[in-house]
Amino acid sequence: MRIGQLARSVGVDTQTIRFYEREGLLPPPDRQDNGYRIYTERHVERLAFIRRCRILELSLAEIHELQRYQGAPHQPCRAINTLLDDHIAQVRSQITDLQVLEKQLVSLRASCNDDREIEACGVLDGLSEGSMQ
Amino acid sequence: MRIGQLARSVGVDTQTIRFYEREGLLPPPDRQDNGYRIYTERHVERLAFIRRCRILELSLAEIHELQRYQGAPHQPCRAINTLLDDHIAQVRSQITDLQVLEKQLVSLRASCNDDREIEACGVLDGLSEGSMQ
DNA sequence: TTAAAACCATATAGCCACTATAAGGTCAAT
DNA sequence: ATTGACCTTATAGTGGCTATATGGTTTTAA
Structure with a gap:
């Protein structure tokens, strides 16, 4: 073909x-x-x-x-299993990293509502201030 | 500086x-x-x-x-909030994708133990067969 | 029979957010 | 006078494709 x-x-x-x-x-x-x-x-x-x-x-x-x-x-196939174990560990660590990230983002988002002026936007403020860590 | x-x-x-x-x-x-x-x-x-x-x-x-x-x-700062909301949605969808992936990997890993020959490795078999989807 | 459509080939650049390397100029201290 | 730390630009590499350009081949339909 x-x-x-x-x-x-x-x-x-x-x-x-x-x-x-x-x-x-x-x-x-x-x-x-x-x-x-x-x-x-x-x-x-x-x-x-x-x-x-x-x-x-x-x-x-x-x-x-x-x-x-x-x-x-x-x-022996141990190396294959190890490769997969390492990959699983990597995926899990990606997941926990993203979960931390999600929390940070949600908390930032909670600092504002719509209908403010940009000047007073809690989100932009959170990003501008060093309060983030 | x-x-x-x-x-x-x-x-x-x-x-x-x-x-x-x-x-x-x-x-x-x-x-x-x-x-x-x-x-x-x-x-x-x-x-x-x-x-x-x-x-x-x-x-x-x-x-x-x-x-x-x-x-x-x-x-108005609505666009900023929307940008963040979209980003949060994206992060969440990444998380769920990775969770699905993790399950698939764990189930594949469960199909083998160490101490087999590669020929009989459940992991390699799972990857070779179309049983995965 | 010819013209268009669909297929094949290679080579090269772009995506993202950097990071690394090369080749060289500037400045302070030893 | 030379070392070392700093600065400059330009270019290529990362991963896993995807897109584009340019051109040859085959198949199909008018």
């Missing part, structure tokens, strides 16, 4: 496919005489794997690492 | 200050005969304002908008 069909069947842009190839995440496929890339079922699976990882917000570097593990099927 | 002192007093890199100037967030200061930038107390306040906004993860575009409002002190 050609790049457009691969793109449609996995749900990505053709540009993204070429980008993954350049980044070494997708093996370079054979070419037709006219230079068009020809993909196989393996490429579909490989691309779908990448996409599933990306949905989970794994970085391209982490995906690369996972692909290396796939090449050594008889190694 | 020169750029280094401004940077130290607000806690940013000198590069960042020049970057804000290029982006139009910080007004271009006067220069000494040798070309060095000379800053005033106003610049300190202005830079600190930017930094407080950035801590709250407001974008440079949003900060720009806030600065425009500061120039019109007798306009």
Whole structure:
């Protein structure tokens, strides 16, 4: 199949496919005489794997690492679990950071109501004063 | 004061200050005969304002908008409150997205324990199979 | 048969908010 | 005279794409 069909069947842009190839995440496929890339079922699976990882917000570097593990099927899989644990920890810390942020924003917002003049705006005042920390 | 002192007093890199100037967030200061930038107390306040906004993860575009409002002190401040409300909504949606993500990751992680071979790794399997959605 | 539409190719720039590097000028102290 | 700390500009890199420009190829419809 050609790049457009691969793109449609996995749900990505053709540009993204070429980008993954350049980044070494997708093996370079054979070419037709006219230079068009020809993909196989393996490429579909490989691309779908990448996409599933990306949905989970794994970085391209982490995906690369996972692909290396796939090449050594008889190694212990602890490193994979560790990679995932680290990623989960990262997501959790992002969540708590954002929750702190949300509280700060809500408290700032509470310092104003609509229908004031900008001069008297509690929000702008909160941002201008060093009272924020 | 020169750029280094401004940077130290607000806690940013000198590069960042020049970057804000290029982006139009910080007004271009006067220069000494040798070309060095000379800053005033106003610049300190202005830079600190930017930094407080950035801590709250407001974008440079949003900060720009806030600065425009500061120039019109007798306009109603509703637009400012709306800007903040939108930002809060955005942060909240990021949080819920990340919470969904965390659940998916934890459930994937639960499909494996350490001490398997990569071939049998539940995590890698979950990523390879289309069972994820 | 020809012309348009749809597809493919490469190369390059843009997004965001910086951060890093290179290459050099200025100034005070030793 | 030289070291070191400071300043200057210009340019490239980060991540993961996405957009644009420019041009070749194939398919489809008039």
